[in-house]
Amino acid sequence: MAAEEHTLTSSEYIQHHLTNMTYGKMPDGTWKLAETAAEAKDMGFTAIHLDSMGWSIGLGLIFCLLFWIVAKAANAGIPGKFQSAIEMIIEFVDSSVRDTFHGKSRLIAPLALTIFVWIFLMNLMDLIPVDFIPYTAQLIGAHVFGMDPHHVYFKIVPTTDPNVTLGMALSVFALTIFYSIREKGLVGFGAEFALNPFNPSNPLLKALLIPVNILLELVTFIARPISLALRLFGNMYAGELIFILIALLPFWVQWALSVPWAIFHILIITLQAFIFMMLTIVYMSMATEKH
DSSP: OGGGGGTSOHHHHHHHHTOOOEEEEOTTSOEEEOSSHHHHHHTGGGOEEHHHHHHHHHHHHHHHHHHHHHHHHOOSSOOOHHHHHHHHHHHHHHHHHHHHOOSOOSSHHHHHHHHHHHHHHHHHGGGSOTTHHHHHHHHHHHHTSOOOGGGOOOOOOGGGSHHHHHHHHHHHHHHHHHHHHHHHHHHHHHHHHHSSSOOOSOHHHHHHHHHHHHHHHHHHHHHHHHHHHHHHHHHHHHHHHHHHHHHTSOHHHHHHHHHHHHHHHHHHHHHHHHHHHHHHHHHHHHHHOOO
16 A cells, blocks of 8 residues: 555545455445445445455464374474474463363363464464555455455454454353353253352342342353453554554654564564463353352
8 A cells, every 4th residue: 555655644544454345235235345434334234354254264274274284294203393383382272271271171172272373373464564465455456356446455454353353252152151051051050140149048138139140140241252352352453553553654763663563562462362262261161160
């Protein structure tokens, strides 16, 4: 988008970078690729963010391929540097699961590993220069598909899309409900809502407090996936916005600011992947605990 900087205002430049490539159904019934942010909003729930879907699925496949290559090449001898790095990640996740998860399940460790590496790879896309891939997408759209380059939107950081983070959080939420019902049964699962946090010994008082308990527990329970999704989205969205703001500055200032921020952002992208993984383990551990 270097060519667009002479024609777009700062606010238009920022909005262009923060708009997804959206395909969906317009109010008149036609299906099309949105040419403006306003058209994308008009598509409502039929809108599909093609860039977020493509990058998240692609990075997931890369994750599977890398670990498959290491697994096939693993040997009892001295491991290579790449194999050692993968083994360190696996041992780190495995120790986190052992220290936090108190139940018994073969799913938790692979789930935690997938979440950590997948989110880390998606977050890592934030370190690519903000104009590089979107500008390449504009060239392809203009010269291959005959599109107006100003109408080509392309975001490359899936975790800056709340649809992606909320989708992952809701998947974890569904797993916690499934494990809770499997371990405790429907009666035990319902009793957790009815008898917590207030559970007095007086039967009458206990019955009177059941509606209060249900309300408090439902709010806490529903807040888990929302906070899990918005925490990841908010941190990554803010980081991407700072990179975009730096890109608006003169070239010599960009390097002075973007390099230190990128180095600091490495900590953020790793920490956010770790937090999402640890909270998932904690929620799954709570789902399997019997009180």
